Amino acid sequence: MEGGDGGRQFLDSDGGSDDETFESFHEHNYSVEDDMPLQHCNFVNDGLISMEPSTGMSFQSLDDARDFYYEYAKRTGFTIRTNRIRHSLKNMAIIGRDFVCSREGFRAAKHTLRKDRVLPPRPITREGCKAMIRLAARDEGRWIVTKFIREHNHKLMAHCKFPGELPIINILSEVEKDKKIQDLYDELQRERERSAAFQQQLCMILKDLEEHAEYISE
Incomplete structure (x- = not known):
């Protein structure tokens, strides 16, 4: 599902991601326990657009989970980006992914202290915000929310303050x-x-x- 109105202007592509590799899903620290109560969700049919993320939510695909968090971010008043990706060492398949507030972390010093800079640096947008959602793959192909942080350390934007007509990014x-x-x-x-x-x-x-x-x- 493609999120919303005229492109993913609420999905911030700046900043890249951190890749990690694991032998299996169960290796990384935030694996889903077998006894975690799962809430199987269908992004379209279950009316998830109006829901808030919670641990144990289960999605049919990573795209569904991303679209759900994208819509939640748009409704709440912040933009998101991919932060950390976990790969299997066996076949390099993606087995875990974090989506975070675009103000997560801080800009690396190498970008702000460059001596060869010609143009002035872009405004600082990273404020160390911790808001995020962590997803992990299960053997049956579903994706589980294993961690959700709601709180932001900055003021959220009103919907009217979001850019209205940004170019569609080919994501x-x-x-x-x-x-x-x-x-x-x-x-x-x-x-x-x-x-x-x-x-x-x-x-x-x-x-x-x-x-x-x-x-x-x-």
């Missing part, structure tokens, strides 16, 4: 992102195999040269 769905990651992982494996083959051929050539040199010197 890939989570499935598309996952596929791109898998394609890159497969390409990396192929390059490693080719590199190993070249190294083996080089060793054989060097060995032949060494034997030939010994033969000539006799």
Whole structure:
């Protein structure tokens, strides 16, 4: 589901994300306990647009969970961005993701203290806000809310103060992102195999040269 009116102006793409890798979903610290009461949700049919996030919420896909938090942020008065992504070491599939308030964290000093800066720095928007939602994948393909922080440390924006007509940003769905990651992982494996083959051929050539040199010197 694509969120809302004329593009995701409430989804802040600035700041990137932190990637982590784990052997399995159960490895990371915020895994879902088996006895956690789950609330299975359908973003469209269950009328989730008017609901607040809560731990134990279960979504059919990561896209549904992202759209739900996007709509909640838009209704509440803040923008969001992806902060942390967790990958499986086995196949690099995404098994965990955090969506945070766009004012989470602080701008890195390397960006504010650059000596080669030509233009003045952008206004500081990071204020260390802790508001966020953490999602984790389950074996059956659903995504579970394992952590939700409601409180913001800054004033929320009124809906009328949001930009009205921002250009539509081409944001890939989570499935598309996952596929791109898998394609890159497969390409990396192929390059490693080719590199190993070249190294083996080089060793054989060097060995032949060494034997030939010994033969000539006799």
